[in-house]
Amino acid sequence: MIISAILILLVIFGISLAVILLFGQKETIQQESTATSSTRTVNTISSSPKENGENPVKNQEKVINEMIASMSVEEKVGQLFLARVPAEEQLENIQEYHLGGYLLFGRDVETETPNSLKKKIKDYQSTSKIPLFIASDEEGGTVSRLSRGTDLVPEVFKSPQEIYQESGWTGIRSDIQKKAEILHSYGIQSGLFPDADVATDPQAFIYDRTLGLDAKQTSEYVKISVEELKKQKITSTLKHFPGYGNNRDSHVEIVYDTRSLDELRSNDFLPFKAGIAAGADSILVSHNIITSIDGAMPASISRPVHDILRNELGFQNVIMTDDMDMAGLADFISQEEAGLAALKAGNDMILSSSFQEQIPYVLQGIERGEYTEEALNQSVYRVLKMKNDVGLINW
Numbered sequence: 068m069i070i071s072a073i074l075i076l077l078v079i080f081g082i083s084l085a086v087i088l089l090f091g092q093k094e095t096i097q098q099e100s101t102a103t104s105s106t107r108t109v110n111t112i113s114s115s116p117k118e119n120g121e122n123p124v125k126n127q128e129k130v131i132n133e134m135i136a137s138m139s140v141e142e143k144v145g146q147l148f149l150a151r152v153p154a155e156e157q158l159e160n161i162q163e164y165h166l167g168g169y170l171l172f173g174r175d176v177e178t179e180t181p182n183s184l185k186k187k188i189k190d191y192q193s194t195s196k197i198p199l200f201i202a203s204d205e206e207g208g209t210v211s212r213l214s215r216g217t218d219l220v221p222e223v224f225k226s227p228q229e230i231y232q233e234s235g236w237t238g239i240r241s242d243i244q245k246k247a248e249i250l251h252s253y254g255i256q257s258g259l260f261p262d263a264d265v266a267t268d269p270q271a272f273i274y275d276r277t278l279g280l281d282a283k284q285t286s287e288y289v290k291i292s293v294e295e296l297k298k299q300k301i302t303s304t305l306k307h308f309p310g311y312g313n314n315r316d317s318h319v320e321i322v323y324d325t326r327s328l329d330e331l332r333s334n335d336f337l338p339f340k341a342g343i344a345a346g347a348d349s350i351l352v353s354h355n356i357i358t359s360i361d362g363a364m365p366a367s368i369s370r371p372v373h374d375i376l377r378n379e380l381g382f383q384n385v386i387m388t389d390d391m392d393m394a395g396l397a398d399f400i401s402q403e404e405a406g407l408a409a410l411k412a413g414n415d416m417i418l419s420s421s422f423q424e425q426i427p428y429v430l431q432g433i434e435r436g437e438y439t440e441e442a443l444n445q446s447v448y449r450v451l452k453m454k455n456d457v458g459l460i461n462w
Contacts (some may be wrong), residue, residue: 114214131451137445141165142196143440143447144429147410149202150386151420158194164426167450168200169417171255175214176203183251184219188254200302200450205246205258210273215251220249227262227288228279240295241290247299256457257302259351261292263338264311271313282334286341293345300457305342307353307389308376309366310335317354317395321365328359340380348453349385350376351415354395364412365396368405373413385449388417391425407432415446 208226
């Protein structure tokens with residue numbers, strides 16, 4: 068009897084102990100689960116700048132400025148050059164001159180297949196310390212590098228005029244969407260368009276590259292293009308400021324534009340103003356000499372022309388030159404001097420075929436005090452911001 072009683076007590080004690088342990092473990096699990104859940108909530112909150120009171124724009128500004136502070140003067144100057152891809156030592160030039168980007172021309176794509184072009188651009192990026200800005204003239208029609216390649220595009224890019232005549236603004240948007248998809252597939256961030264020039268004379272040099280309509284319609288075209296490019300994360304480039312009009316071709320000669328400033332303001336400036344209001348990433352300046360603004364210098368190296376862009380039109384993003392190798396500039400000033408002259412005038416980026424000569428000359432200009440490091444930093448900031456805005460730099 069005594070033994071039986073002891074056994075019964077032991078069984079009861081064992082059951083009680085098991086129940087206590089079970090509930091204790093359950094409570095511990097619940098506590099751990101609650102703690103983990105709280106930690107996740109805290110992490111989610113801390114990863115949201117908006118809920119933390121951080122300003123994403125200010126944060127971007129801070130990060131870019133910190134990056135600039137860590138760069139050498141040589142690295143900063145290199146960022147301001149969108150270099151025409153050299154025929155030789157392409158990877159070596161990226162490293163030696165710290166180039167901001169490469170501009171593709173016909174010779175760079177005409178023998179490439181889709182896979183080989185992707186690999187080429189990927190190799191460029193792998194070589195560069197700071198991601199390169201890769202550009203290719205893709206206005207459509209007579210100006211399209213990829214259309215001249217071997218099966219690089221499903222069909223030749225049509226000109227804005229042709230697209231508009233066929234399908235209006237819907238067609239313009241659709242064309243940009245298709246272009247953007249192709250550019251992204253190759254790792255290209257810019258097609259260097261839209262053309263914001265107002266040309267109404269079919270015999271004019273620039274006419275076939277424009278919408279071919281008046282300033283009002285051209286303004287609408289530019290606005291739509293900038294908006295769509297922004298959606299597609301491809302940079303927009305308005306060209307050729309202050310407006311080509313019906314003038315001659317500065318690729319082959321020095322061009323004088325004798326229109327009055329009032330005429331330019333009431334007509335040619337309008338598409339640029341529309342593009343700026345829509346958030347244009349960059350504006351390309353022509354080599355034409357605009358006598359009513361600066362009769363002594365081509366627009367690309369004219370301080371008064373750039374002052375109008377910054378102060379009158381309020382544009383604060385990247386200003387770039389047209390190709391420095393064009394006769395309209397090359398017949399006016401030496402290539403060695405042209406890069407420094409362009410930066411002193413107010414450009415942020417130089418489209419250069421002679422960067423090997425121009426970059427050392429710019430560095431010498433900084434040493435001589437002709438071009439300040441403050442101005443250099445401002446331009447580098449704009450270039451890095453443009454790269455960031457299209458997702459090229461992952462902070």
